[in-house]
Each structure stands twice: as C-alpha cells, then as structure tokens.
Amino acid sequence: MNRLDNRVALLTGGAKGIGRHYAHALAREGARLMIADVADGSELAETIARERGANSVASAVADVSDEGAVKALVAQTIERFGKIDILVNNAALFAPLAEQKVTAIDTDLWDRVMAINIRGVFLMTKHVAPHMIARKYGKIINISSGTVARGIPNFAHYVTSKGAVTAFTRAVSRELGEHNICVNNLAPGFTLSDSVVNENPGHLDHSRAPSIVRRAIKRDEYPEDLLGALVFLASADSDFVTGQTIAVDGGATNT
Numbered sequence: 001m002n003r004l005d006n007r008v009a010l011l012t013g014g015a016k017g018i019g020r021h022y023a024h025a026l027a028r029e030g031a032r033l034m035i036a037d038v039a040d041g042s043e044l045a046e047t048i049a050r051e052r053g054a055n056s057v058a059s060a061v062a063d064v065s066d067e068g069a070v071k072a073l074v075a076q077t078i079e080r081f082g083k084i085d086i087l088v089n090n091a092a093l094f095a096p097l098a099e100q101k102v103t104a105i106d107t108d109l110w111d112r113v114m115a116i117n118i119r120g121v122f123l124m125t126k127h128v129a130p131h132m133i134a135r136k137y138g139k140i141i142n143i144s145s146g147t148v149a150r151g152i153p154n155f156a157h158y159v160t161s162k163g164a165v166t167a168f169t170r171a172v173s174r175e176l177g178e179h180n181i182c183v184n185n186l187a188p189g190f191t192l193s194d195s196v197v198n199e200n201p202g203h204l205d206h207s208r209a210p211s212i213v214r215r216a217i218k219r220d221e222y223p224e225d226l227l228g229a230l231v232f233l234a235s236a237d238s239d240f241v242t243g244q245t246i247a248v249d250g251g252a253t254n255t
Contacts, residue, residue, distance in 0.1 A: 002030030064120030189249025216251025
C-alpha cells in the first residue's frame with residue numbers, strides 16, 4: 001500500500017521546476033492530485049494520468065496571489081475530487097530574481113514577491129483549511145527556505161518572504177492543531193532545479209559553489225533530495241509533527 005492512498009493533494013506551483021518533482025512523488029505514493037500553477041500543467045497531468053489513471057490527476061491555471069482565483073481553484077478541486085487532505089504551498093517567485101542590494105530593489109518587485117510568496121500561502125490556507133476542519137484532518141506543507149536561517153545578502157525580498165512563511169507556519173499550526181491538521185515547513189537549500197538552471201544562470205554560477213561549502217554533505221542538491229521529506233510530511237508518518245521546519249540542505253542549516 002502506498003503512503004498516500006485515498007488522499008487528495010492540492011499542489012501549487014506544480015507545473016515546472018521542483019514542483020514537477022513534487023507532483024510525481026505525490027502521485028507515485030497514491031495521492032489523487034490537483035496541479036495548480038500560473039503555467040499550464042496539462043502536459044504534466046497527462047503524463048501522470050497515463051501512469052496512474054485518468055481519475056488520478058487534474059490541472060488548473062491559477063494565480064495564488066489572487067483571492068478570487070484561489071477560491072475558484074479550491075472549489076474546482078473539491079468538485080473534482082470531493083475533498084482536500086494535503087495542501088502543498090510551493091508556488092513562489094525565486095528563479096528569475098536577480099541579486100540586488102536592498103537599496104536597489106524596485107518597490108513593485110518587492111510587493112510582487114510578497115504577494116506570491118506569502119500572501120499566496122495565506123490565501124491558500126485560508127480557503128483550504130475550512131474543508132480540512134470539517135473533516136478533522138489535514139496536512140499543510142509550506143515551502144520555506146534555508147536562506148531564512150542564514151540571512152543571505154542581495155535577496156532581501158525573497159528571504160523576507162520565506163521568513164514570513166516560517167512564522168506563518170508556526171502561528172497557524174497552533175490554530176489548526178485542535179482540528180487534527182498538521183502545518184509544517186519544508187526548507188530546501190540551493191537546489192539545481194530546471195527553473196534555476198534555465199532561467200538564472202548568473203545566480204547559479206554565483207551560488208552553487210558556496211552552497212556546497214556550507215554543507216556537511218559536499219555535493220549539489222537536486223529536487224529528488226526533497227521528495228522523502230515531502231512525502232513524510234504529507235503522510236500519516238508525521239501525524240504528531242506540526243509547527244516544524246525540516247531543512248533538507250545537506251546539513252547547511254542546523255534546525
């Protein structure tokens with residue numbers, strides 16, 4: 001028996017980058033899956049459907065920073081699968097961001113990073129949690145970042161947004177625990193995802209070697225390194241774990 005059999009997962013930012021790997025991992029463990037992204041995830045959904053069955057997956061184009069879009073996405077997921085057991089708040093703005101001093105960051109860009117990276121997490125949680133409360137069960141997995149612990153320079157917008165995600169997780173875990181809902185952070189290190197490699201080679205060149213130096217395990221991090229922790233947090237294996245941050249970064253961060 002797979003660890004996520006009979007569960008329904010809603011994954012944001014699931015059409016590309018690390019999100020694609022999350023989608024495959026959740027599906028392989030038996031979850032029925034809604035893939036949501038501003039990018040079209042239909043091709044990925046078709047691939048998973050061929051492997052897992054036509055009723056195992058669906059996709060939707062949605063902007064998590066737009067409350068109307070979030071409401072529609074949640075309603076579509078409930079209509080399609082009948083419930084939501086697992087929410088993975090993965091949608092975020094990172095890969096295309098250039099390194100900038102805080103004095104050079106455009107205010108509109110700052111606001112856009114916050115809108116996607118933390119307002120999106122808030123809105124998804126706000127509108128999914130009532131369904132979980134009604135069923136007295138749920139797993140909410142917020143994707144934070146190892147950068148929060150280190151406070152790396154030249155990414156103040158991104159690091160601040162992920163720090164807010166970490167704080168949000170701690171607060172909301174206290175609110176939802178009485179309803180048997182676990183809320184946790186998964187904090188990747190610098191990961192060689194397709195998005196980072198293809199969209200920001202300058203950042204890749206600058207950050208790759210220092211990231212390896214910081215790690216106890218001296219190698220690159222790949223999306224596959226994150227999947228065990230993701231499934232653990234989504235499954236019954238973590239039913240008594242909430243409000244926590246699991247750093248998966250080769251030992252760069254000690255939590």
